[in-house]
Amino acid sequence: MNKTDLMAKAPSIAASMAASALSPGVQLPQTRYRAALVSSWDIPTGASVLEVGCGQGDMTAVLAEAVGPQGRVVAVDIADPSYGAPVTLGQSAKHLKATPLGSRIDFRFGLDVLDEAVTFPDNGFDYVVLAHCSWYFASLDPLRETLARVRRWARNLCFAEWDLEPRSADQLPHLLAVLIQGQIEVSGSRGEGNVRTPFSRESLLRVLTATGWHPAPVQAVDTTALQDGDWEVDACATLLDSVDRMAELPKTVRDLVLSQADVLRSLAKERGNTPLPAYSLTAR
Numbered sequence: 001m002n003k004t005d006l007m008a009k010a011p012s013i014a015a016s017m018a019a020s021a022l023s024p025g026v027q028l029p030q031t032r033y034r035a036a037l038v039s040s041w042d043i044p045t046g047a048s049v050l051e052v053g054c055g056q057g058d059m060t061a062v063l064a065e066a067v068g069p070q071g072r073v074v075a076v077d078i079a080d081p082s083y084g085a086p087v088t089l090g091q092s093a094k095h096l097k098a099t100p101l102g103s104r105i106d107f108r109f110g111l112d113v114l115d116e117a118v119t120f121p122d123n124g125f126d127y128v129v130l131a132h133c134s135w136y137f138a139s140l141d142p143l144r145e146t147l148a149r150v151r152r153w154a155r156n157l158c159f160a161e162w163d164l165e166p167r168s169a170d171q172l173p174h175l176l177a178v179l180i181q182g183q184i185e186v187s188g189s190r191g192e193g194n195v196r197t198p199f200s201r202e203s204l205l206r207v208l209t210a211t212g213w214h215p216a217p218v219q220a221v222d223t224t225a226l227q228d229g230d231w232e233v234d235a236c237a238t239l240l241d242s243v244d245r246m247a248e249l250p251k252t253v254r255d256l257v258l259s260q261a262d263v264l265r266s267l268a269k270e271r272g273n274t275p276l277p278a279y280s281l282t283a284r
Helices: 003-008 010-015 018-022 024-041 058-067 089-097 140-150 169-186 201-210 228-240 243-247 251-267
Strands: 048-052 072-077 105-109 125-131 154-162 219-221 278-283
Touching: 003 010, 003 024, 003 058, 010 024, 010 058, 018 024, 018 089, 024 058, 024 125, 024 154, 024 219, 024 278, 048 058, 048 140, 058 072, 058 105, 058 125, 089 105, 125 140, 140 154, 140 201, 154 201, 169 228, 169 251, 228 251
Parallel strands: 048 072, 048 125, 072 105, 125 154
Antiparallel strands: 154 278, 219 278
């Protein structure tokens, strides 16, 4: 499906998401962003796609539209169907499966692609997609192992993630929020937030090379319409207010985190924090 057609379908794709009924003004920009990503990847009608880290299915729905009735999307996530708020993964999948896109999608939750019991045919998919899920990994090691394993199952990789290099000062609150969350996680206070290992674009490129993928040039992606800057600032504030989580940190780390939190509070707005840029690439 060409870019014009897919972008034109963004409102109907967004309406297929359960979260759209709660916040249509939030869902549509998220869907348009993902439609632009998929369009840039040139995934053709009829393609078979393995999506790793599908979450509530925001990217899944766009992929299902792109591959058409003759294509298929196997969408997997390590999380349980009860994970997520205000709509759980299971609720969102059930809602999406009831739409015309549903017959093209196979959701599989609680599935770890690194589990040796999990297997797919070699080259069984045309594409494997990891979109804004790589910071959920506990460290670079399981991401490296995942990229190495899925290479057997798919001919092409499509990848997107936030970029840690801000383009302007008003993106600093988003940057600080994700770095603080990452420091708390890596220091031993483990949670279930969106950010666990915020690694750089250069780190990803090194991992791709080490796992045998050959990436095409990185492309910048427009994120200005997204709300993720506000979401991560709020998530960071909630984490900093958690007495139990902060008590788990070594004192030296806690002091560092609290100092960074002071800077974050001085820079962040109540609403309207500009999101970081993002990058996208394909690899073979």
